[in-house]
Amino acid sequence: MLRLPVLLMPKFLSFRNSVNKGVVLRRLPFMLIGLVFAALLYIGAYKVLYYIRDIEFIGEALSKKLLSMVLFSLTGFLLLSNIITAISSFYLSRDIPFLLTLPLKRKEILALKTYETVVNSSWMVASFVPPVFLAYGVSYAAPPGYYLITLIALILFMLLTSATGITIAHVMTRLFPAKGMRDMLLFISLVLFLVVYFMLRASAPGDAGRPEELLSAILSFRAESPLLPNYWVLETVWESLGRRPFDALYPMALLSSAAFFLVLSFAAGVAFYGKNLEAVRPKTGGRTTAGIYPGMGHALLYKDFKVFVRDTGQWSQLLIIGALLLVYVYNFKSFPVEAVMKVTPLIREIIVLINMLMAGLVLSAVSARFVYSSVSLEGQAFWVIRSSPISMGRFLWGKFSYGFLPLCLITTALVFLTNLVMDVRGILMFASIATVILLSLSISGLGTGLGAMYPKFNYENIASVSMSLGGMVFMSLAFGVVALTVLLEAWPFYMYYKTGGIMWPATAVSVILMLALNFAAFYLPMRMGIKKLNRLE
Amino acid sequence: MIRLENISRAFDGKWAVKGLSLEIPEGEIFGLLGPNGAGKTTIMRMMTGILQPTGGKIFIAGHDAAKEPVEAKSVTGYVPDRPFFYEKLTGKEFLIFIASIHRMKKEDAMRRIEGLTGLVDIKAVEDELIEGYSQGMKQRLLFASALVHEPKVILIDEPFVGLDPIGVLLIRDIIKDLASGGATILLATHSLQMASELCHRVGLINKGVLTAVKSRAEVSSAEGGLAALFLKEVSGRPSGEGR
Numbered sequence: 001m002l003r004l005p006v007l008l009m010p011k012f013l014s015f016r017n018s019v020n021k022g023v024v025l026r027r028l029p030f031m032l033i034g035l036v037f038a039a040l041l042y043i044g045a046y047k048v049l050y051y052i053r054d055i056e057f058i059g060e061a062l063s064k065k066l067l068s069m070v071l072f073s074l075t076g077f078l079l080l081s082n083i084i085t086a087i088s089s090f091y092l093s094r095d096i097p098f099l100l101t102l103p104l105k106r107k108e109i110l111a112l113k114t115y116e117t118v119v120n121s122s123w124m125v126a127s128f129v130p131p132v133f134l135a136y137g138v139s140y141a142a143p144p145g146y147y148l149i150t151l152i153a154l155i156l157f158m159l160l161t162s163a164t165g166i167t168i169a170h171v172m173t174r175l176f177p178a179k180g181m182r183d184m185l186l187f188i189s190l191v192l193f194l195v196v197y198f199m200l201r202a203s204a205p206g207d208a209g210r211p212e213e214l215l216s217a218i219l220s221f222r223a224e225s226p227l228l229p230n231y232w233v234l235e236t237v238w239e240s241l242g243r244r245p246f247d248a249l250y251p252m253a254l255l256s257s258a259a260f261f262l263v264l265s266f267a268a269g270v271a272f273y274g275k276n277l278e279a280v281r282p283k284t285g286g287r288t289t290a291g292i293y294p295g296m297g298h299a300l301l302y303k304d305f306k307v308f309v310r311d312t313g314q315w316s317q318l319l320i321i322g323a324l325l326l327v328y329v330y331n332f333k334s335f336p337v338e339a340v341m342k343v344t345p346l347i348r349e350i351i352v353l354i355n356m357l358m359a360g361l362v363l364s365a366v367s368a369r370f371v372y373s374s375v376s377l378e379g380q381a382f383w384v385i386r387s388s389p390i391s392m393g394r395f396l397w398g399k400f401s402y403g404f405l406p407l408c409l410i411t412t413a414l415v416f417l418t419n420l421v422m423d424v425r426g427i428l429m430f431a432s433i434a435t436v437i438l439l440s441l442s443i444s445g446l447g448t449g450l451g452a453m454y455p456k457f458n459y460e461n462i463a464s465v466s467m468s469l470g471g472m473v474f475m476s477l478a479f480g481v482v483a484l485t486v487l488l489e490a491w492p493f494y495m496y497y498k499t500g501g502i503m504w505p506a507t508a509v510s511v512i513l514m515l516a517l518n519f520a521a522f523y524l525p526m527r528m529g530i531k532k533l534n535r536l537e
Numbered sequence: 538m539i540r541l542e543n544i545s546r547a548f549d550g551k552w553a554v555k556g557l558s559l560e561i562p563e564g565e566i567f568g569l570l571g572p573n574g575a576g577k578t579t580i581m582r583m584m585t586g587i588l589q590p591t592g593g594k595i596f597i598a599g600h601d602a603a604k605e606p607v608e609a610k611s612v613t614g615y616v617p618d619r620p621f622f623y624e625k626l627t628g629k630e631f632l633i634f635i636a637s638i639h640r641m642k643k644e645d646a647m648r649r650i651e652g653l654t655g656l657v658d659i660k661a662v663e664d665e666l667i668e669g670y671s672q673g674m675k676q677r678l679l680f681a682s683a684l685v686h687e688p689k690v691i692l693i694d695e696p697f698v699g700l701d702p703i704g705v706l707l708i709r710d711i712i713k714d715l716a717s718g719g720a721t722i723l724l725a726t727h728s729l730q731m732a733s734e735l736c737h738r739v740g741l742i743n744k745g746v747l748t749a750v751k752s753r754a755e756v757s758s759a760e761g762g763l764a765a766l767f768l769k770e771v772s773g774r775p776s777g778e779g780r
Contacts, residue, residue: 293646299637303623303630310625310666380621384682387585387617388638389610537588 030473037476045135071230082165085121110269122158149240163261170268300398360482368466371403371447392533408440442518449525538721544593554745568736576745577725614683618694620675624668639686653681672699741770
């Protein structure tokens with residue numbers, strides 16, 4: 001008999017022991033921020049649906065397409081997140097040597113690690129997605145059954161992606177034992193790149209000049225193959241919305257596949273886990289020549305870079321980011337701007353604003369993984385920094401520049417390229433580039449500062465840091481800063497098109513407010529972070 | 538060289554160290570002895586700036602550790618009780634990182650690292666990732682990292698953990714040589730034999746209070762040696778009782 005509850009007891013007891021009145025009170029403001037964010041997400045999703053469903057002729061198709069794209073993105077995100085979390089959980093986490101010394105059956109360890117993988121890789125999605133489905137339910141005045149069916153469908157969807165990710169992790173570790181995790185993940189990233197590349201080519205829209213061509217261009221997005229689980233969720237949800245007579249085919253496909261892949265992941269674990277554990281043990285004897293002498297100015301950067309490149313648990317997260325960026329660029333590339341302009345003339349300006357919003361959200365997600373985690377990354381070796389002749393201010397500003405420079409480069413390039421694809425030039429190009437540079441600065445400061453205020457040095461794997469409560473608070477605040485900045489930027493555009501000329505006072509106020517907001521988001525957390533590090537024990 | 542003035546530290550209202558004063562001159566090896574939880578590591582961690590004292594002052598080579606922390610740390614080498622490293626760096630890269638943080642010139646640093654890896658006998662593994670090191674190798678690397686910047690003050694918490702007999706003798710000789718060269722060493726250990734052999738003076742600490750300070754001459758003239766003194770001061774009973 002599996003003793004999973006017994007194995008989970010230390011986690012439960014640790015949680016219970018760490019929760020007291022003081023902790024709850026300290027965390028209450030952050031929980032409220034999370035709730036406010038969920039409420040804003042719901043309102044935003046509802047408004048978008050309200051607007052889209054109102055568009056003549058293609059409204060309903062667009063609404064379903066939007067849900068399809070959300071689920072498609074979630075599939076990619078969850079699958080990659082699960083592969084990486086499974087590798088960390090099953091093979092790299094610190095409790096494995098201890099677990100192996102206990103009188104446990106292999107299946108019990110596999111069950112525990114499966115549980116950890118499911119929870120760690122899915123909880124962020126599980127926290128952020130419900131407002132979107134709630135908005136669909138309210139917008140379509142769905143029957144009560146919709147909420148229950150959607151909940152079950154999403155749970156099955158997450159179990160299915162987790163089980164698939166775990167199976168892939170076991171098989172890949174078995175296939176690439178000698179060369180190690182790095183080669184394995186390079187292989188996965190190559191396969192992923194090829195899959196997405198061919199999908200993009202297959203679904204590239206043609207010349208959508210007339211409304212019927214526009215519709216066919218939008219519908220040509222092949223995110224929904226009947227063989228993919230996101231399609232089953234889409235159809236299940238759509239049916240339960242009352243848009244179509246209920247058919248048990250897709251819910252059953254979800255249920256049976258989730259069960260099948262869970263069994264498969266267990267079978268793969270039973271077959272490969274023991275040998276794989278032997279294969280992934282730290283190697284001795286491999287030699288690496290020490291490179292340059294960094295000096296005081298670059299010592300931290302040099303160390304962080306070396307650790308990053310060699311730590312599979314860290315750089316493999318780039319795959320998630322890469323997938324996110326591909327989905328992002330694809331969404332813009334596939335959007336028929338010229339065709340839609342015939343229906344809505346302001347579409348280019350709206351798209352530029354949405355582009356900045358999306359880039360800001362991608363920036364926040366990337367920052368959660370790399371910038372927010374950067375202080376915690378020191379781990380239990382933080383004593384080295386504390387006992388070294390380096391001030392906490394210098395340390396934290398070093399961490400800031402380590403995150404800011406690459407982030408700024410990536411997001412600026414992203415916005416520049418998507419603008420070029422959409423033929424955006426002149427003042428619009430300038431404004432969007434300036435905005436993402438400003439956002440890179442503020443989000444990097446926010447992430448570094450909050451990461452210092454809520455460090456987690458004793459982590460099982462670094463991915464769990466960005467998924468902690470502090471990480472969620474950072475994501476919510478970062479999303480808030482991005483959304484407010486874009487709203488402030490949209491205001492002068494709105495006034496321009498309302499009055500037909502540039503409203504200088506409105507523009508000046510908007511720019512001043514944007515600068516003030518972003519400066520506060522950048523500077524205050526950094527100051528508070530330095531203070532916290534100075535007091536940290 | 539080291540001056541502790543009435544330092545105290547409380548955790549959640551409980552005293553881990555209380556009203557401790559001590560002065561250790563240049564070139565002396567001072568041993569801190571006490572049972573588990575006596576406050577030895579807390580004293581070390583306050584001296585390195587990892588913990589802040591609840592009260593009192595710490596001076597290291599004339600620098601007030603609270604007012605001039607960077608200066609105080611610049612002249613201090615620290616060997617903690619648990620060897621946590623950046624496991625994805627090689628031993629040599631870790632030493633280069635420490636030298637860089639201490640603003641050493643490249644030529645001086647590389648020369649020093651070359652000498653130290655030879656001294657602690659890790660040259661054969663210096664280009665391997667630390668994650669592959671044995672516990673003894675990590676302990677040797679820890680010593681090398683504490684000595685890279687030629688500190689005037691060296692704080693060593695449990696120096697012989699995980700070392701094989703050859704390693705123990707090697708580290709013992711290094712500590713002796715460092716003191717002969719003028720370094721001031723504060724050593725926290727459970728090894729009474731090593732403390733007797735190495736330390737010019739020993740301080741006995743119990744429940745955060747320094748109960749006695751004995752010179753080497755006092756220790757060797759005491760009946761039953763350091764073990765008897767330890768039992769008397771720490772458990773309040775003479776040696777042999779309670780066996």
